[in-house]
Amino acid sequence: MAVTEIFGSMVFNDQVMVERLPQAIYREFKRCCVDNKPLPLEIANVIATTMKDWAIEKGVTHFTHWFQPMTGITAEKHDSFIAPTTNGGVIMEFNGKELIKGEPDASSFPSGGLRATFEARGYTAWDPTSYAFIKDGVLCIPTAFCSYNGEALDKKTPLLRSMEAIDKQTTRLLRILGRKTEHVYPCVGPEQEYFLIDNEVFKKRKDLQYTGRTLFGARPPKGQELDDHYFGAITPRVVKYMKDLDEELWRLGIFAKTKHNEVAPAQHELAPIFTTTNIACDHNQLTMEIMKKVAYRYGMTCLLHEKPFAGVNGSGKHNNFSLMTNFGHNLFDPGKSVEGSAQFLLFISAMVAAVDKHQDLLRLCVATAGNENRLGGDEAPPAIISMYLGDELTGILQAVADGRTYSKRAKCNVEIGVHVLPKFAMDTADRNRTSPFAFTGNKFEFRMPGSSQSIAGINIVLNTIVADQVQEFADILENAENKNEAIKSIITDTMKKHGRIIFNGNNYSEEWVEEANKRGLLNLKATIDALPYFSSDENIALFERQKVLTETELRSRTEILIEEYCKIKNIEAMTMLDMAKREILPAVSKYEKHLAETAVKLQEIGVKNAVKVKLIEKLADLYEDATNKIDTLDSTMDKAHKLGTGLEAGCYYRDAVLPAMAELRAVCDEMELNTAEKYWPLPSYGDLLYSVTD
């Protein structure tokens, strides 16, 4: 089948709706979507019946309200369409009420104390701006998930609220500037990195199975130093996998576009074409799920963890962000007119101010247990938030602020309201790949998010901080008599107060850490350092002002995030102890026994064996060292368990458990390097990273 036929074939999209719905119903439906109004029941009833008939034609028997609880993955509970008839048979039924609202018993999802168990039932509500689709023979209805008091229990509800906030404020600002804009939509293109390894090696590693990453493993003789994997030829099995994956995604209307090998061996990337944020978010959740499912078909496991292997690249998810008007104009597009130039610089200034003011939020929205292992190491941005604008755009902003001519290549003026922006270069060659937050021509690329994260949390933060900043600018401009003068003074003010966030140099260097410190930028290295900021007074005020999260919701979310961190670290530490005690030490003993027996036998026939004895002694020392490290980790875990899963426990994990884990790993990795391969109980890094070669 042609791609154009496959694409969206499992989606109840506009094309299907136009074909099947009465025109008036379709028109009313679209109006509700654009204006964010609830759908009248009569309309929902017609849509539900049409949707059901369409799904049944495709062999569907069940439907589900597909939602995104705080676990970061998606949840679904299937109900069949059947309804009994009076003569003992069944008919297939699905009405508007069922489409709009569902009531899953969701008492086991994390709610951070928001929902007492006696009131366990929340409700799910259809997000009609994201199409229904068929997955594994089930009609999935993308929904938001709330408690009966209306508190958000998921990631989707605040995401939709934040999109409303940014729409409201940016539209308002554009109207003040004389535009006819009706709506502004945040858009995202999330680039997804992942690893593929063979199932056989995966099955032999408890750490990968329980935690998604390796907790032990000596460096292989060959890693990524030759840069021979990046954009390299893709192996046949992976080619077939990627083709199959693309087709599955296309069926679901997901714009899978670019695929290539990444920097580390066994690492790959998939980038979709960008789309409206809530849809991009749904699509990314589906993409991650389907990546794993399809890998299984090819005897492989898809690892989405941020740092499956120490010492080689981790996996990120670059969040490419822009703002698009209902007329299709991208607000980060420099533009070619005098008014366009002023507006562009104003929005860039809003980004500069927002990123500088809210470093804490940008840092904490990427602070997870997994990403902690990635940030700051092997080609990943450090924990310090800064922004890359490139020398030319920075120069232009500075020139406006200083009221002087901008001169780089050619002298030119950029007086607001008088001049068009000079063409500035954003050529790929000097695009800074080390910046955590980079302007890349017509969008901002946030490179800190981890590969396994839902992009909802990240975009809730982005939308909210930008909405708040734009609101501040709109307030100033609304009352300004001379708009151009006001824009100029906003830019001047922004550069003065927030210019420190702009850094166009190498973010991976040691000097930057020092320089950032001098500039007073935040450097929250550990996940647990960042998370408590979520419910600081300033952030409560911000999220309430923008009507995205209430204080109660924020506090419950902070609690959930800290709890999740502690639980993951607990699983990792317990897995390490299990593997060290029950797999690694017994294997080393066995090898020592073999060495000792050989040494005795050699002696019997009169051969000198000082080297063997030395190795036995070395392993015996390491063994003892490992036993001590196990004891230390064991006792730290006893204390951690007593502390529970709150902030105090989180800090204890950071200060005591993580160092104890690192020490145990170091000695075990040393033992690996000194133990014969056939005695070592785990597939080595080499076995894992080069497991898919056919």
Ligand code: ADP
């Ligand atoms: P690179 O790896 O060089 O950053 P890719 O092509 O892999 O580039 O990814 C770029 C991503 O940015 C794609 O997902 C693309 O759809 C997205 N993108 C492009 N333009 C925009 C835009 N205006 N808004 C949001 N995302 C965009």
Ligand code: MG
């Ligand atoms: Mg990129």
